[in-house]
Amino acid sequence: MNAQEKNEAFDAVYGALFSDVFAYFNVCFGAQEAEDLTQEIFLRVWRAVDSERVPDNWRAWVFRCAVNLKNDFLRRAYASRETQPLDEAQPDPASAPDDITRLAVQRAFAALPADCAELLTLKSFGFKSEEIGELLGVTASAVRTRLQKAKGLFSENLEREAKTNESA
């Protein structure tokens, strides 16, 4: 590949996956960390493009890197005990919802335990249970069980938010 082709290959991967990778880290750690971690992922993409060891499936490769980087970050944060807990990560204020239902949906999601939010985020990106299982190192059936539980919790949170809005 010449330099032009490498640039195009990088841009194609960046354009296709940046938003998902950023959203994944934003759900896990908040916007500030998401920028740095997403940058690290796409530096790895550049190195892969440069070395011409291009993976067959960029999406799976990038998210494997992302999950590993998240785990490394959590280990480092646990060691230094200075991180923002996962369940306090917040969406970008610029994308704050403009109606009460959206606000309820956002709050219901933000109130989920960290592992449930991560699982549902990966599911909403279109990953199948088998693929999520490979990423997280668990079986597909375990993913399906956890997804069911996570969706149930989300629905409960949403119902609670709706009731709060009704009584307000």
Add this chain to the structure above:
Amino acid sequence: MNLHDTDALLKTAVDTYRPSARIFERVRARVRREHSGVKVLFVSADSAKILEKVFKKYDAWMQKIA
């Protein structure tokens, strides 16, 4: 918005965590800069003159070696 369509609601929730166009461009610029290995230095006018002399000397050595 249908409150019983959990998949659609989850997509709505996750979409609020997506980056703006500004973040998209900013991170791309940072990745390109990091990847290029180019470091940008800010120096005062005096330091710039000193650095220029050093580079000229270095350049002269290199030319001699060549």
